[in-house]
Amino acid sequence: MDVPLRLSRENMRRLGYRAVDEVVDHVATLRERPVGVPPDREELELLFDPDLPDGPSDAIEVMHRAVEQVRGSIVHTDHPRFLAYIPGPSTYVGAVADFIAAGLNVFAGQWLVGSGPAVIERITIDWLRKMCGFPETGGGLFVSGGTMANLIAIHAARSRGGRVADDTNLVYITRQTHSSIRKGLRFLGFGDAQLRLVDTDEHHRMDLVSLHEQIVRDRRAGLRPCCVVATAGTTSTGAVDPLDALADLCAGDDLWLHVDGAYGAAAVLSDRVGDLLKGLDRADSIALDPHKWWYQPYEVGCVLVRDETRLIDAFAMNAEYLRETRHGTAPLNYYDLGPQLTRGFRALKVWMSIKTFGLDAFRRAVDHGIALAEHAQHLLADSDRWEVVTPAQLAIITFRPRSLDRRPGDVDALTRRIAAATLKDGFVLVTTTEIHDRPVLRLCVTNPETTPRDIEESISLLERLAHEEG
Numbered sequence: 078m079d080v081p082l083r084l085s086r087e088n089m090r091r092l093g094y095r096a097v098d099e100v101v102d103h104v105a106t107l108r109e110r111p112v113g114v115p116p117d118r119e120e121l122e123l124l125f126d127p128d129l130p131d132g133p134s135d136a137i138e139v140m141h142r143a144v145e146q147v148r149g150s151i152v153h154t155d156h157p158r159f160l161a162y163i164p165g166p167s168t169y170v171g172a173v174a175d176f177i178a179a180g181l182n183v184f185a186g187q188w189l190v191g192s193g194p195a196v197i198e199r200i201t202i203d204w205l206r207k208m209c210g211f212p213e214t215g216g217g218l219f220v221s222g223g224t225m226a227n228l229i230a231i232h233a234a235r236s237r238g239g240r241v242a243d244d245t246n247l248v249y250i251t252r253q254t255h256s257s258i259r260k261g262l263r264f265l266g267f268g269d270a271q272l273r274l275v276d277t278d279e280h281h282r283m284d285l286v287s288l289h290e291q292i293v294r295d296r297r298a299g300l301r302p303c304c305v306v307a308t309a310g311t312t313s314t315g316a317v318d319p320l321d322a323l324a325d326l327c328a329g330d331d332l333w334l335h336v337d338g339a340y341g342a343a344a345v346l347s348d349r350v351g352d353l354l355k356g357l358d359r360a361d362s363i364a365l366d367p368h369k370w371w372y373q374p375y376e377v378g379c380v381l382v383r384d385e386t387r388l389i390d391a392f393a394m395n396a397e398y399l400r401e402t403r404h405g406t407a408p409l410n411y412y413d414l415g416p417q418l419t420r421g422f423r424a425l426k427v428w429m430s431i432k433t434f435g436l437d438a439f440r441r442a443v444d445h446g447i448a449l450a451e452h453a454q455h456l457l458a459d460s461d462r463w464e465v466v467t468p469a470q471l472a473i474i475t476f477r478p479r480s481l482d483r484r485p486g487d488v489d490a491l492t493r494r495i496a497a498a499t500l501k502d503g504f505v506l507v508t509t510t511e512i513h514d515r516p517v518l519r520l521c522v523t524n525p526e527t528t529p530r531d532i533e534e535s536i537s538l539l540e541r542l543a544h545e546e547g
């Protein structure tokens with residue numbers, strides 16, 4: 078029977094086997110290829126053939142064309158020498174899980190049609206809850222990424238105790254807070270006058286004295302401090318706000334403490350960070366991004382709360398029955414814990430990856446990134462060509478060219494030219510950030526396939542580019 082939009086069994090198998098071969102080839106040969114150079118937009122639009130087709134084409138030919146053209150027109154954030162931003166290394170197991178979730182067309186929002194996926198999500202969320210030290214009352218859900226996780230947590234903070242969402246509610250951040258927080262606050266209706274920029278200390282962490290003084294002033298003015306947003310692993314330097322002390326302050330002032338741990342909270346698995354993340358378990362909510370340092374394909378974020386009923390209060394519509402279902406047998410509808418009704422099965426890739434490799438493998442991978450950043454620091458510090466601006470923290474280090482006979486503005490211009498040159502060269506990708514209003518080069522090393530030699534060869538290339546651009 079000729080069914081619209083349906084391939085034959087044989088053609089489905091052929092397409093699927095070919096897709097597996099394409100992905101395996103990508104993973105196996107990635108190191109041999111350039112990190113990637115973004116092409117011209119007009120060229121791309123012509124390459125992908127903008128004409129809308131009326132008739133069919135061979136599915137394998139369509140897929141092959143897509144793979145070749147997409148692979149040649151992206152920067153590979155899973156490349157071992159992609160050291161820019163915060164890389165997303167991914168894993169093949171996670172990719173297969175995404176294929177299965179899409180192939181089974183799982184709707185993971187409602188118990189009636191997705192009870193098995195709901196239980197898997199509950200179990201996987203519980204694993205993350207335990208990793209972060211949250212109590213049995215804690216819970217959460219998987220979302221698209223850190224932006225949505227932060228947005229959900231802050232809405233829960235604003236909603237607690239039946240608070241009214243008016244312009245007296247205040248949120249406290251720093252200049253190191255990720256820009257997605259501000260975007261999320263605007264989406265929630267927070268105006269700029271409801272944001273308080275707290276000073277940072279010499280280590281780029283939220284300053285407790287400045288925070289306390291702001292809170293006192295705001296309360297005297299009749300305003301309502303609502304939430305403090307701390308960061309565990311800032312994007313620029315890997316700095317971690319003093320979480321334990323912030324938890325003390327927030328508890329004393331009846332404030333919700335949210336920790337944006339989209340990057341750095343993954344390091345709870347590592348013994349190398351010492352007390353850096355101490356106090357994470359005392360937060361009211363945490364944003365995580367498993368598609369960063371927990372090696373999952375895009376996209377999967379996670380929001381955890383220490384009391385799951387806070388999410389129910391904030392998002393459920395007439396779902397009082399959920400209050401008794403954490404370990405019970407009643408339906409678990411994840412659309413009552415967040416804003417999405419239609420939800421994909423994001424939990425499967427996290428569950429399958431942890432089940433396949435075990436938590437110890439994830440620990441070793443996180444430790445590996447931290448160790449390589451420290452290796453980079455030693456190489457840079459031993460050279461007379463570089464100035465380390467912020468030392469390796471978590472897996473991030475920043476630096477700039479050392480030049481005693483150049484003006485700061487000239488060094489800054491050279492720093493930017495070096496970063497731009499890596500994009501043209503393609504061997505490694507390094508970008509800049511700003512520290513004290515001056516650009517610095519920044520390495521973030523989270524890919525478990527990056528080697529010490531990759532770091533050494535990348536720094537050698539940077540030295541050559543500094544000479545050529547200087």
